[in-house]
Amino acid sequence: MNAARRALISGNWKMNNGGASGVQLASDVARAMASFSSIDIVVAPPFTALVPVVAALKGTRVEVAAQNMHPKDKGAFTGEISPSMLLEAGCKWVILGHSERRAMFGDTDATVAEKTKVAMDVGLRPIVCVGETLEERERGDTLNIVKRQLNAFASIIADKPGWAAVAYEPVWAIGTGKNAGPEEAQEVHAMIRARLADISADLAAKTRILYGGSLSPKNADALLRCPDVDGGLIGGAALKAEDFSKVGEIAQSIS
Numbered sequence: 508m509n510a511a512r513r514a515l516i517s518g519n520w521k522m523n524n525g526g527a528s529g530v531q532l533a534s535d536v537a538r539a540m541a542s543f544s545s546i547d548i549v550v551a552p553p554f555t556a557l558v559p560v561v562a563a564l565k566g567t568r569v570e571v572a573a574q575n576m577h578p579k580d581k582g583a584f585t586g587e588i589s590p591s592m593l594l595e596a597g598c599k600w601v602i603l604g605h606s607e608r609r610a611m612f613g614d615t616d617a618t619v620a621e622k623t624k625v626a627m628d629v630g631l632r633p634i635v636c637v638g639e640t641l642e643e644r645e646r647g648d649t650l651n652i653v654k655r656q657l658n659a660f661a662s663i664i665a666d667k668p669g670w671a672a673v674a675y676e677p678v679w680a681i682g683t684g685k686n687a688g689p690e691e692a693q694e695v696h697a698m699i700r701a702r703l704a705d706i707s708a709d710l711a712a713k714t715r716i717l718y719g720g721s722l723s724p725k726n727a728d729a730l731l732r733c734p735d736v737d738g739g740l741i742g743g744a745a746l747k748a749e750d751f752s753k754v755g756e757i758a759q760s761i762s
């Protein structure tokens with residue numbers, strides 16, 4: 508981490524805790540993390556829990572993200588949720604291009620860029636995910652793949668430096684219990700920041716680059732100490748308020 512940027516600790520609940528259990532988890536997170544004033548905290552419940560979770564978090568330091576959105580504002584898109592619906596629900600953030608959406612639901616570099624543009628335009632803060640598969644890493648293609656994914660939206664987030672965050676999430680580390688080592692993560696984070704610097708020094712200095720992939724209380728200290736790691740996007744460990752808040756406590760202690 509770097510004192511110039513506030514740490515951002517975010518939790519992606521995926522398809523878990525959609526109702527009363529989501530409200531309970533959000534309330535537990537807010538209580539456990541109430542004193543962590545040096546860091547920013549975001550939780551991303553499923554769509555059905557957004558409104559009650561926003562209500563439960565009113566007056567706390569925890570903000571709410573959606574896990575995806577459709578780029579169009581309204582119309583015949585059965586089963587989809589629009590940016591203005593997210594704003595109306597009280598979301599401040601939206602996760603875009605998560606590897607599960609790229610792998611299973613047809614998100615591409617082009618659709619992620621389109622959604623990022625719309626999110627920036629309507630005032631939602633995107634957390635845009637990038638990351639290589641195991642096969643891509645093993646053939647030595649990590650930096651090329653991440654750079655290609657980043658290039659699709661980098662100039663879009665340059666419109667408002669610091670508004671969006673980028674999450675580096677190696678696909679092989681998501682939900683597997685295998686995290687990238689600090690050197691592996693730092694190498695990719697440094698490349699991302701260098702690429703942002705090609706666009707503008709302000710963009711590079713202000714953009715928070717999060718690490719995601721089996722981030723937990725056990726490995727958070729080493730990863731969050733990397734100079735270009737500005738926080739985390741956490742899946743499994745975000746489902747337990749105790750684990751999520753411990754990662755927050757570590758971020759708070761480093762910042």
Ligand code: PEP
Binds near residue numbers: 719722
């Ligand atoms: C994620 O889904 O974004 C994620 C990083 O999951 P996990 O922490 O479980 O690997």
